[in-house]
Amino acid sequence: MHKSFSLKMGDKTLELGPIPLVMGILNVTPDSFSDGGEHNGTSDAVSQAKQMITEGAEIIDVGGESTRPGAQEVGAQAELDRIMPVLDALKLAGITTPVSIDTYKAIVGHQAIQAGASIINDVWGFQRDPELADVAAHYNTPSILMHWDVERDTTKDIIFELKRYFEKSIQIAECAGLSKSQIILDPGFGFAKTYKENFELLGRIDELCEFGYPVLVGFSRKSALGKLLGVEPKERVAATGATTVLAYGQGAHIFRAHDVQENHDVLQVAHATKYGPPPAREM
Template identity: 55%
Template sequence: MHSTHTIALPNRSPLILGRTALVMGILNVTPDSFSDGGRHAGVELARAHARQMIAEGADILDIGGESTRPGAAPVGVQEELDRVMPVLDALRADGVDLPISIDTYKPLVADQAIQAGASIINDVHGLQGAPEMAEIAALHKVPVIAMHWQRAATEAASLAEAMQAYFTDSIAIAEAAGLQRDRLIADPGFGFGKSLAENYALLNDLTAACPPGMPILVGTSRKSMIGKLLGNQADERLAGTIATTVLGYLRGGHIFRVHDVRANRDALRVAEATLYGPPAQLG
């Protein structure tokens, strides 16, 4: 069921994506993110949270310095750099050796973060916001998580068709810059310009909306698609998040971007054992 991928990273072992799901821990160093705004802003708070997520089994850390929640104020390049660069420097000084993703749509922030040790770009505009982003990724030979966020109406008959067309454009932009398709990871963009019904239809048929053979990142953690359904607040959505994580895995997801690392990791291990059998050494 799960396609298998080996994605090269600069100066470290590659990402191996397939039956074993990878957990990406969210490290928001922002004052206004929808779920944890301000909780990890500042170097020491961010370091402590990074250590906690590593201890809980995170495979990747995703650092972001600008909130993309609805209504969030835009952040300038220098302000975003001032938020993320000290954290990156501190994590590398601490000897953190996990792959680090930089969650940004600004090429200059991505460039500086990669030079400071990040090895993945997580672009909510899917390389379609700034043409230089694909060039930065190609220059540094780093993979890109290309998220779907298509704000304008399209002529496509369905959301899946619109998403396929969007990702086709992202792939073309990448290849034109010299970034091969096998360095791209598709993020369906749960909650970004989609209705409640569309979010759940997308989760139910995940691979239909993503390019064939491309690895998939699932990012549903604590989102409003859970809150609207259950009538709860962001910090009450762990059970709902775990449900979406397991469903996303069973439908072909590879990487899971979450706030609560241990709970989602444990749920994924159970889902893996159910789908493919438990590890042989466990009997």
């Protein structure tokens, strides 16, 4: 069964529990591994956000820096130049769906929240720029802390290593004044994980859920699926759906995905199977 959590977003609440949520990926970068350059124009980004919401996205995740292997880091100003027009346009378009900002930089997180973002999504779990935790605490913002430990001991059990890393991230959050009740954990599929480890971790999501925090899973179109099937990113949609169902069945709450409709549909089936279906719709 899924544990239930309530995270505060200003005067709203993000409810996490048996009902799964899809987080739609909105990369406004020229070099993301799967959809680089497709939505980095403001009007294209707004259209894509609206489409994902129509398909069932409950959160829109805006990112201005690619974290694919080999990607060049960008400075804070370049990142802001990419995301701020999009955040402003989303607000102007009347989009009220919660927006998360995918960044590890404090200054970017600060300005994004002021522009309307209500969730922080940090791929370094507050460990690259701990001042981002201060920003999260100041605004009492729900924060997704991802595992990305390039120096971990690969001879030790992977769940043990995730716990050790997350304990440090949570300590940074608490020292900044952010409540534990505002934290979501992301195991970081594809980030400093081997091909084999990605699938081992997918099969042990239930152990991560035992840490006592909501869990986000982002296996969408990842290279491990390409290595398994020998297909390009846009041909990994069905495989992504399989990872989504497997993770949901073990207790995960949020599913970060490029292909919202497909993941929303497989989650509807998984939820109906686990908790019973809603009333049948007219055909």
